[in-house]
Amino acid sequence: MARHSELPKGxxxxxxxxxxxxxxxxxxxxxxxxxxxxxxxxxxADFPRGSDKLQRAIDQIRSxxxxxxxxxxxxTMQQLIDHYKQHGLVSWKEDEEDGKSxxxxxxxxxxxxxWIAPYWGKHLLSxxxxxxxxxxxxxxPLARSYKCKIRNTLSAxxxxxxxxxxxxxxxxxxEVKQSGKRKMEPGVLSKTQLEELLxxxxxxxxxxxxxxxxxxxxRSEPLV
Numbered sequence: 001m002a003r004h005s006e007l008p009k010g011x012x013x014x015x016x017x018x019x020x021x022x023x024x025x026x027x028x029x030x031x032x033x034x035x036x037x038x039x040x041x042x043x044x045a046d047f048p049r050g051s052d053k054l055q056r057a058i059d060q061i062r063s064x065x066x067x068x069x070x071x072x073x074x075x076t077m078q079q080l081i082d083h084y085k086q087h088g089l090v091s092w093k094e095d096e097e098d099g100k101s102x103x104x105x106x107x108x109x110x111x112x113x114x115w116i117a118p119y120w121g122k123h124l125l126s127x128x129x130x131x132x133x134x135x136x137x138x139x140x141p142l143a144r145s146y147k148c149k150i151r152n153t154l155s156a157x158x159x160x161x162x163x164x165x166x167x168x169x170x171x172x173x174x175e176v177k178q179s180g181k182r183k184m185e186p187g188v189l190s191k192t193q194l195e196e197l198l199x200x201x202x203x204x205x206x207x208x209x210x211x212x213x214x215x216x217x218x219r220s221e222p223l224v
Contacts (some may be wrong), residue, residue, distance in 0.1 A: 078121035111153045130175035151178040
């Protein structure tokens with residue numbers, strides 16, 4: 001399949017044999033549904049590459065696709081998640097203004113894959129209500145801070161849907177309140193307690209504890 005030199009990325013022209021003739025086919029991937037679309041332009045011999053006639057035909061096809069009912073907006077949460085991953089989780093290298101860091105993209109992808117998609121994926125956008133989300137968050141065996149990240153990711157999904165005109169009502173997650181504060185204040189060791197702890201550890205463990213105590217690392221981070 002040969003790509004036309006004047007076509008933008010994602011659009012292609014190919015010659016296909018039909019009976020005793022070759023026809024020119026225009027192909028592209030629908031940016032909303034993600035599905036491949038193809039339309040026959042006509043006999044390849046009648047539309048030379050680079051000609052004004054071919055360009056007019058391509059422009060007409062683009063116009064038809066834009067008005068086509070196949071350009072459907074996402075209706076389920078999974079479809080919205082897929083669209084958000086493709087168009088919302090963009091690296092700052094690709095978009096300096098709205099792009100995200102690699103760490104942020106990785107964190108959001110994990111939240112979407114592990115928590116949001118399995119439970120909400122099959123729900124219609126119109127079925128997601130604030131009270132249901134609140135009760136679901138309460139049921140999760142997670143720290144408040146992580147529940148807050150899940151809540152914020154859900155909110156970002158609906159903001160994305162509103163931005164692309166997939167969803168017109170108010171963002172339902174705006175009504176969901178999720179505190180990110182700790183339930184209990186963390187325990188802090190005194191100097192004496194730290195010295196006593198170190199005296200009962202081996203050299204390797206002492207190094208780990210000293211590193212964590214002097215740098216403020218989380219409990220799991222020195223073990224990575």
